[in-house]
Amino acid sequence: VLVTHANVAALLRATRDTFHFTGEDVWAWFHSFAFDFSVWEIWGALVHGGRLVVVPFDVSRSPRDLLRLLARERVTVLNQTPSAFHQLDTADSADPRTGERLRLRLVIFGGEALDTARLAAWYDRHAPDAPRLVNMYGITETTVHVTHVTLTADAVGRTAHGSPIGRPVPGVRAYVLDARMRPLPPGAAGELYVGGSGVALGYLGRPALTAGRFLADPFGRPGDRMYRTGDLARWNAAGELEYLGRSDD
Incomplete structure (x- = not known):
């Protein structure tokens, strides 16, 4: 990476x-x-x-x-x-x-x-x-x-159900999205995507894998990217994230 x-x-x-x-x-x-x-x-x-x-x-x-x-x-x-x-x-x-x-x-x-x-x-x-x-x-x-x-x-x-993981650190954005890349409301489980200052450049020598996991961030500025984690999460009523496991389990 x-x-x-x-x-x-x-x-x-x-x-x-x-x-x-x-x-x-x-x-x-x-x-x-x-x-x-x-x-x-x-x-x-x-x-x-x-x-x-x-x-x-x-x-x-x-x-x-x-x-x-x-x-x-x-x-x-x-x-x-x-x-x-x-x-x-x-x-x-x-x-x-x-x-x-x-x-x-x-x-x-x-x-x-x-x-x-x-x-x-x-x-x-x-x-x-x-x-x-x-x-x-x-x-x-x-x-x-x-x-x-x-x-x-x-x-x-x-x-x-799940593990409390809280809020993003400053400079990082977290999205819980459905299969059509739409944000989900609190309580609804979806896949966790991460944007912001921590997103790496990609995988060394693996352009196809990079293209499939490091995506354009439709919620950020032009040129911003986000990472598709493969993890399931949801927002709770307090505005904090709960980790629910892997989407491929």
Whole structure:
């Protein structure tokens, strides 16, 4: 996927104020550089002048050792897939003394659909805003992150079907469209399309695939493009998106 420096710079500019990133933050580089989450982890730390802690591979596979590293290095920003976080949550529950030493202020989920009901035990042990839990939706073709929503203890498990993914980050546009490319009203499920500053150039050496997924954006300015994600979503009554799965499942 041809993601440009401008795409990444736009993402970091758009999210700086949302998450109040500063040079005081300590980020954990948890994911492989082959996973787009790592772009966010590496440059999120360095662009804002923060410290980047490289998590050794064996530590990344041991929730107990990861918990100890997070406490020892005073990590403030942690990015996790939900499945990895659930293992860390179990380790935190088994070792509350180490859990009390955590300095996390942000835990950002991505890469998988989030079942908020599984966060109930975490909220039982931790203050609702220490750390702040955030779910983000995104794909490589739209530069890591597209939407974000801050989770709350009160809302855990309230999404009856699907996963809450919130609103687009600044500079990004999200559309839920029917088969005829018409916007759908709240509550109606359709395919999610993404426009704006995160849309990549296309697929390297695959013009036919690029033409089928990177389309002209009829809702933007002349020349704007949007990406057809293949994901199903809907707007809820609060004006936030809920992820419903893949259209080809």
